[in-house]
Amino acid sequence: MLLWSLWQVVPVQAQYDPAFNHYWALQSFYNPAAAGLNSQLDIHGAFSMQMLGYTHAPMSILLTADIPLWMIGPAHGVGAGFINDKIGLFSHQKFYLQYAYHQKLWGGRLSVGVRAAMLSEGFDGSGVDTEESGDQAFPTSDVKGTAFDLDAGLRYDAKVWYAGFSILHSLSPLVSLGDTKANEYEVPATFYLTGGYNIKLKNPLFKVQTSAIVRSDLTAWRGDVTARLLYDGPKGKLYAGLGYSPTISASVFIGGNFHGVQLGYCYEIYTGGIGALQGTHELSLGYVTDLDLFKKGRNRHQSVRLL
Numbered sequence: 001m002l003l004w005s006l007w008q009v010v011p012v013q014a015q016y017d018p019a020f021n022h023y024w025a026l027q028s029f030y031n032p033a034a035a036g037l038n039s040q041l042d043i044h045g046a047f048s049m050q051m052l053g054y055t056h057a058p059m060s061i062l063l064t065a066d067i068p069l070w071m072i073g074p075a076h077g078v079g080a081g082f083i084n085d086k087i088g089l090f091s092h093q094k095f096y097l098q099y100a101y102h103q104k105l106w107g108g109r110l111s112v113g114v115r116a117a118m119l120s121e122g123f124d125g126s127g128v129d130t131e132e133s134g135d136q137a138f139p140t141s142d143v144k145g146t147a148f149d150l151d152a153g154l155r156y157d158a159k160v161w162y163a164g165f166s167i168l169h170s171l172s173p174l175v176s177l178g179d180t181k182a183n184e185y186e187v188p189a190t191f192y193l194t195g196g197y198n199i200k201l202k203n204p205l206f207k208v209q210t211s212a213i214v215r216s217d218l219t220a221w222r223g224d225v226t227a228r229l230l231y232d233g234p235k236g237k238l239y240a241g242l243g244y245s246p247t248i249s250a251s252v253f254i255g256g257n258f259h260g261v262q263l264g265y266c267y268e269i270y271t272g273g274i275g276a277l278q279g280t281h282e283l284s285l286g287y288v289t290d291l292d293l294f295k296k297g298r299n300r301h302q303s304v305r306l307l
Contacts, residue, residue, distance in 0.1 A: 016092075016187055017168060017215070018060040018085050019222055020046050021243055021251050021266040022284035023194070024211040028066045028079050030192050031153035031166040032098035032113030036068040036077015044262075044286035051270075052278050056088040066098070075102050077113075091122040096151070108158040113166075115151040119187065120144065121175045143183060147173035153192075161197040168192065188217040205232055209239070228253060239264075248272065255284070262286035 020026055026044055028034040043065040050058040066079030077100040085092040100113035122144045153166030168190045176184040196211035207230050214223040228241030236258040243251035249271055255264030268280035 016217065017190060018048065018058075018062070018083070019215070019224070019245075020048060020060070020062065020284075021224070021226075021253070021268055021280070021282050022046055022264055023213050023224065024196060024209075024226060025262065025264065025284050025286060026062065026064060027164070027194065028098070029062060029064045029081060029083075030168075030213065030215075031155055031164045031194060032079070032115040032151055033100050033111040033153040033155035033164060033166065035066040035079035035098050035100040035113055037066075037100070037102060037109070037111060037155075037157065039068055039070065040288050040290055041065070041067050042286070042288050044284065046282065046284045048280060048282040050268075050280040051274060052281065054278065056086075058085070058087045060085045066100075076100070077102065089123055093120040093122075094118070094149075095120075096149075098151070105156075108156055111155040111157070113153050113155075117149040117151060119147045119149050119173060119175060121146070121177060123177050123183070143177040145175045145177045145184070147175045147187070149173050149187070155194075160200075162195065164192070164194040166192045166194075188219065190215055190217045206230065207232070209241075222248060226251075226253070243268075249279075260287055260289050262288065 023030060026046055028042070045064070046060070046062045048058075048060040050060075061084045062081070063083075064079065064081035066077055069076040069078060079098045079100075081094075081096050081098075083092075083094045094117055096115050096117035098113055098115035100111050102109050102111045122142060148171070149169055150171050151166065151168045152170060153164060155162065155164035169187045170189055172186050172189050174184060174186050193214045194212070196209065199208040199210065201207055209228045209230055210226065212223070212225045215221065222245060224243055224245045226241060226243040228239045230237060230239045236256055238256040239253065241253040243253065243266070245251075249268045251266050251268045253264060253266050255262065262285070264284040266280075266282040266284070268282065269276050270279060
């Protein structure tokens with residue numbers, strides 16, 4: 001429909017879900033199988049301001065949290081999250097609850113997860129300027145719609161690497177904005193492949209963390225690869241890195257981890273002619289703490305999905 005076509009013209013945002021550069025720190029959002037993966041409470045948020053200087057530029061806010069169900073056993077994890085995404089005159093909100101089951105396998109851990117979500121979509125019709133008054137394809141007031149959604153994923157974690165596959169919007173929900181069917185669209189199912197590998201260096205205080213994500217709704221696609229040099233010192237962890245998305249952008253990262261608080265910043269430069277000064281500023285803030293209440297020290301290990 002026409003509303004969906006208007007959404008599609010926004011550069012580097014053609015797909016439904018926002019593409020956070022800190023995807024490697026937000027993996028329970030992109031794959032519900034990552035919920036409660038370790039014996040830790042994991043709370044993460046991200047704020048992205050894209051294409052600075054443009055009117056109605058995209059802006060995304062994400063808050064996600066997951067935790068193991070330690071009262072039942074470390075094999076079970078749950079999570080919840082909220083995302084608020086604005087693209088031009090469109091607004092997109094998603095509330096979700098998720099569950100994951102983790103099973104030891106081949107020296108690592110195999111995880112499967114499901115997520116139930118409620119989508120809330122809106123369009124600010126008061127901002128539309130058209131000469132064709134009365135066209136039902138262009139609302140002249142605020143319109144909203146909701147729909148139920150379902151996501152699922154698989155993931156395998158080894159000692160120094162991980163890989164995952166997930167599908168978001170598996171039901172391809174149909175969202176109607178307002179009371180007329182002229183303003184409805186189908187949210188396409190989106191497929192995600194994720195992976196990462198830790199590279200040890202001669203100096204035990206340093207290592208390189210690599211990660212990648214590929215997403216596609218079978219119409220458009222985006223891939224990202226990231227490499228971060230991590231310093232793991234006695235008082236904290238610091239990192240700096242680079243990212244690249246073919247035909248879309250290049251990114252620089254800097255951040256650290258102090259007493260469980262993780263703070264990261266990324267600047268994304270678009271390579272499609274938008275301009276270096278009209279890039280994306282993105283902040284990531286997280287807090288991770290152990291929740292192994294009954295087996296102190298026995299299950300401690302470092303996750304390859306976090307610092």
